[in-house]
Structures are given as structure tokens and as C-alpha cells.
Amino acid sequence: xxxxxxxxxxxxQQLARLKDNLETCRPCIExxxxxxxxxxxxxxxxxxxxxxxxxxxxxxxxxxxxx
Amino acid sequence: xxxxxxxxxxxxxxxDDQTQQPDSPQPTAETPARASYTDQQKYQIxxxxxxxxxxxxxxxxxxxxxxxxxxxxxxxxxxxxxxxxISSFEQGTNAxxxxxxxxxxxxxxxxxxxxxxxxxxxxxxxETTYNSEDAETEHTVDLRAETxxxxxxxxxxxxLNSLPVDFRTVIILCDIEGFTYEEMAKILDIPIGTVxxxxxxxxxxxxxxxxxxxxxxGYDEESDE
Numbered sequence: 613x614x615x616x617x618x619x620x621x622x623x624x625q626q627l628a629r630l631k632d633n634l635e636t637c638r639p640c641i642e643x644x645x646x647x648x649x650x651x652x653x654x655x656x657x658x659x660x661x662x663x664x665x666x667x668x669x670x671x672x673x674x675x676x677x678x679x
Numbered sequence: 680x681x682x683x684x685x686x687x688x689x690x691x692x693x694x695d696d697q698t699q700q701p702d703s704p705q706p707t708a709e710t711p712a713r714a715s716y717t718d719q720q721k722y723q724i725x726x727x728x729x730x731x732x733x734x735x736x737x738x739x740x741x742x743x744x745x746x747x748x749x750x751x752x753x754x755x756x757x758x759x760x761x762x763x764x765i766s767s768f769e770q771g772t773n774a775x776x777x778x779x780x781x782x783x784x785x786x787x788x789x790x791x792x793x794x795x796x797x798x799x800x801x802x803x804x805x806e807t808t809y810n811s812e813d814a815e816t817e818h819t820v821d822l823r824a825e826t827x828x829x830x831x832x833x834x835x836x837x838x839l840n841s842l843p844v845d846f847r848t849v850i851i852l853c854d855i856e857g858f859t860y861e862e863m864a865k866i867l868d869i870p871i872g873t874v875x876x877x878x879x880x881x882x883x884x885x886x887x888x889x890x891x892x893x894x895x896x897g898y899d900e901e902s903d904e
Binding site for chain 1: 722725730733734736737738741742750751754755758759762763822823824827828830831832833835836839850853854855857859860875878879882885886889
């Protein structure tokens with residue numbers, strides 16, 4: 613499965629077999645590039661929401677009242 | 680303290696994981712070795728091991744609830760629970776996965792009902808439906824890598840947000856947070872094989888959304904032959 617390579621989850625053995633496939637099978641090559649592109653898009657280009665400072669302050673003050 | 684049983688069920692347990700491997704960073708002891716931390720140690724663990732993940736947690740909460748107020752509440756609840764049950768956290772283990780698991784359980788228990796999800800999706804149903812369409816679905820998604828590389832973050836976010844929450848979750852955990860399949864299995868309480876297949880379905884759905892988006896924007900992605 614191409615997904616396994618893209619996610620870095622393939623075993624050595626799977627990797628070798630999939631690499632063979634990728635060299636010869638055009639749909640595999642295209643699918644591989646597409647999967648990688650989509651993953652990269654999600655990893656790098658989506659806005660990452662940061663936790664508001666106010667919330668951090670609230671949490672910190674609340675745990676101080678716990679024990 | 681009437682809410683203890685529910686809260687307890689939100690905290691990760693140690694001996695419930697069939698996918699666990701010997702070298703896993705997660706605790707492996709059969710009997711939870713309840714650490715008795717001093718108050719000072721508790722604050723230290725909280726600040727050193729939990730707080731550094733707060734942006735990731737907030738981002739996850741926001742992507743799940745798609746609402747800033749709900750995300751605030753969810754993150755706060757999660758951190759308070761984490762502190763309350765800090766004795767079941769073992770130092771040196773994967774704090775991020777532990778926190779994500781608590782957050783995801785809180786979301787299911789408390790926030791899913793009131794979140795803006797159109798309807799609760801039974802992922803087993805969805806999976807059965809998609810699985811029955813045979814494994815070749817990926818070839819029907821005639822989206823091209825070059826098209827995808829032209830899309831911007833907002834467009835991806837819109838596509839991602841339109842997925843059912845269970846599919847959205849695996850994509851967030853894997854692609855945005857970089858968890859391994861094994862960590863995801865622990866966070867989600869599902870076998871690793873299910874992680875793999877759910878991720879596969881999720882990505883196919885996402886690609887369909889992206890393709891729809893791309894073609895509505897006038898990108899040419901018809902010529903796949």
C-alpha cells in the first residue's frame with residue numbers, strides 16, 4: 613500500500629516490494645505523488661490554531677487550586 | 680465526586696492494548712504502578728510534559744469541534760482531567776498521546792452531541808459502505824498531484840472539515856500531528872488494521888472533496904488517461 617510508504621510505516625520488506633512497483637507501474641507512480649502531495653498540503657499548508665494565552669492562564673490558575 | 684467513574688474511563692489504561700509492542704514508549708505494566716507524586720512533582724510534570732503540547736491540543740480540539748468556544752472548553756477540561764489523574768501518567772511515556780486520548784474521549788462524551796456535526800456518523804456503517812465498494816476506489820479519484828499542489832490551506836481546511844468526524848480525526852492525527860499508526864490505535868482505541876483502513880478511506884474521501892473543489896475552481900483534472 614502506497615499509504616504505508618508515505619506515512620513511513622512500511623516494513624523494509626514492504627518497502628522493497630513497493631519500490632519495485634513504483635518503478636514500473638505508472639498509476640502507482642501517479643498515486644504515490646498524489647498521496648505525497650496531499651499529505652504535504654495537510655502537514656505544511658494548513659493553518660495551525662494556537663491556544664489563546666487567556667486559556668493557558670486560566671488552566672494554570674485552576675490547577676493551582678486543586679491540591 | 681460523582682463524576683469519577685466517567686472521568687476515570689477517560690484516562691488511558693495500561694493493559695488494554697492488543698497492538699502494544701515490547702519497545703513501546705507506553706506503560707506496559709499489568710498493574711498500574713500508581714506513582715505518588717508530590718504536589719511539586721505534579722506541577723513540574725504538568726508544566727514540562729503537558730503544557731508544551733497545548734497548541735497541538737488546541738488545534739486538534741478546534742478541528743474536531745470547529746468552534747472556538749467549544750475548543751476552549753475541551754482543552755480546559757482535558758488539562759484539568761490530566762492534572763487530576765496525573766498519578767496514572769508515568770513519566771517518560773508519551774505524554775502527547777496520553778493527552779490526545781483524554782481529549783478525544785472528552786470530545787466523544789461531552790462535545791460531540793452539541794457540536795455542529797450534521798449527524799452523528801456511525802463509522803462502522805460508513806466503513807462497511809466504503810469497504811463494500813471494493814478496494815479500487817482510489818483509482819476512481821482522478822485528481823492529479825499537480826492540481827493538488829495549487830490548492831491552498833483554506834481549501835484543504837474546508838475539504839477536511841466536510842469529512843465525517845471519525846475520518847477527520849485520523850487525518851489530523853496522522854498528517855497534522857504526525858502520530859504513528861500504533862499511537863493512533865492507542866488514542867482511538869481501535870486495532871492498527873482499522874487505523875490503516877480508516878485512514879485509507881478518509882484520504883479517498885478527502886481527495887474526492889479536493890477534486891470537487893479543484894474542478895469548481897476550474898482546474899483541469901480531467902485528463903487522467
